[in-house]
Amino acid sequence: MTDVLLQVRGLRTWFHTPAGTAKAVDGVDLTLHRGQTLALVGESGSGKSVTAASLLRLVAPPGRIVAGEVLLEGTDVLKLDAAALRRVRGGRIGMVFQDLSALNPVQTIGQQIAEAVMLHRPDLGRRAAWARAVALLAQVRLPRPAEQAQAVPHRLSGGQRQRALIALALAGEPAVLVADEPTTALDVTTQAEILALLAELQRATGMGLLLITHDLGVVAQVADRAAVMYAGRIVEEGPVAELFGAPRHPYTAGLLASVALEGVAPGTRLPEIGGTVPSLLALPAGCAFAPRCSRASARCTQAAPLLQRHAGRGLACHEPLPLPVALPARARVAA
Template sequence: MSAPVLSVRDLKTSFFSQRGEVQAVRGVSFDVHPGEILGIVGESGSGKSITCMSILRLLKSTGRIMGGSANFDGQDLMALDQGDLRDIRGNKIGMIFQDPMTSLNPTLSVGEQVMETILRHRKATRAEARARAIELFELVRIPSAAERLKSYPHEFSGGMRQRVMIAIALACDPKLLIADEPTTALDVTIQRQILLLLKDLQKRLGMAVILITHDLGVIAEVTDRIVVMYGGLVMETGPVHDLFATPKHPYTQGLLASVPDLRDDTHRRLTPIPGSPPDMAHPPEGCPFTARCPHAMQQCQAALPPVFGEGQGARCWLHHPDAPKVAGVNEVAA
């Protein structure tokens, strides 16, 4: 396998307030390879969006990166000064932010917002930047591209605004695209259009993509590998087909069990995950899923498990060689 486009190791991010330190990301590691779509999934508060905002160092003033590295294109993004980092953001790494309704500047035409990125990172005239903007609008399938450059965000539907956001992110042919909940606030039909568009663009342009979502249906349809996060940690990672077929972590199993299966006509009730996520101002010493796990052991409370396994790894003590056998977790169910 070729060298990763992005290699994140032991990334830690905290936020500080009157409550004290909130440990949002507690040692996250993963790789993204060329031409790959990596999905990061987890419920709200799991740390998935903060992980990617930390990689680009786009945290709010109360946030602080406490440790770790993010090696991109031979450079550690954590060690760069702000000038060098600005040359990478929007240029070599594109970002699609959450909620297209509010991510665009309402006082500027959409064409100006696309051209702004091109003029910032490329030695281009305004005429060249405008021509590139038209090309991008056509690429993301915005009809009447030249005419729509003059439009303002309020004149676009939610799905069309998201296409503008994608055009901005692709303006400088990035090696890596980070899409943070790109289907938020869109109806189901438009969600599918946007996802298929992203997958098509990834194939045509050959870039790597990180897709952040809490929607397992999104993950299943377009990604190659999955990172499952909970409590600021990576709980399981592996190829999408393996992880859906044989999930190894009880949290992953709980996520999959809580999703309705449209092929099932027995009208069975959904199986929710009981309890609530941990308080990250006072994270547990052991596995953060212990209080909600149906297979929790004393060891789970005492110490945080490492990730067991290579191709498909799970952060669970049940995958220790000496752990008791549990059907469906560390042995095949009868």
């Protein structure tokens, strides 16, 4: 995993509203290598989905990307003209949206995928594009792909629509696949099947996978590295095993402690992170997590910590947890 596919530098996406400016993404740096799964995790409202949308310049007004670079194989997506951007969207970067209604309700599944195929393979005729659409549905393990290609989305189950969305994202043979909460609306069994499918597709194609999720069980199951996001910024990142085994940021430790882990007896009350996520329109001075953090010092309330990288890990904290962290004997997050 030495080839860098996607590098995000200093990304800032702000929403200018009558009530003020909401800094939904405020200086995010990410690196994704070929064949790697990078998970972007955090509570709802932390900026994960806005980050994903920014990579493809899909942020709608009043949102606007105000700074940064999104380097796809060395080319800055934020500087592309309209024609070049169309080639990237659904081409070099595929997107699996969390909303199953992202599919057009009045077109068949096959029509939608074939249209995407022809957009990125203009040399193919309609018949060849349709055959490719059916092949993609077979690749994502959709039952009876030739028959299901003729169906409109509401005829499919939630898990089948998610498979169709993945097939649609693969139509342009992307180098990078961005999956925004791809299992949120699915039952546990179907969720496991979708995660296994994504891992299988990644091994087969060598693509990089950016997984947006709030589910730490999913992260433990499929990700190589994780970046923890809070109030628009990355507060900690590193290999999943190290991050889960010895978190340095109090927020990361709080997230891990607040989910059901192996060895926890049924009915046990889990610890929670006190307080609430601050409004992006009224962020506190200094570290945004300081009002909820038991380790906060005066410095934390005065200056926001910068993300510092060392030995393959990144941390933005003035008062980090020491290594090793004295956590309960829990090997991993349970899926």
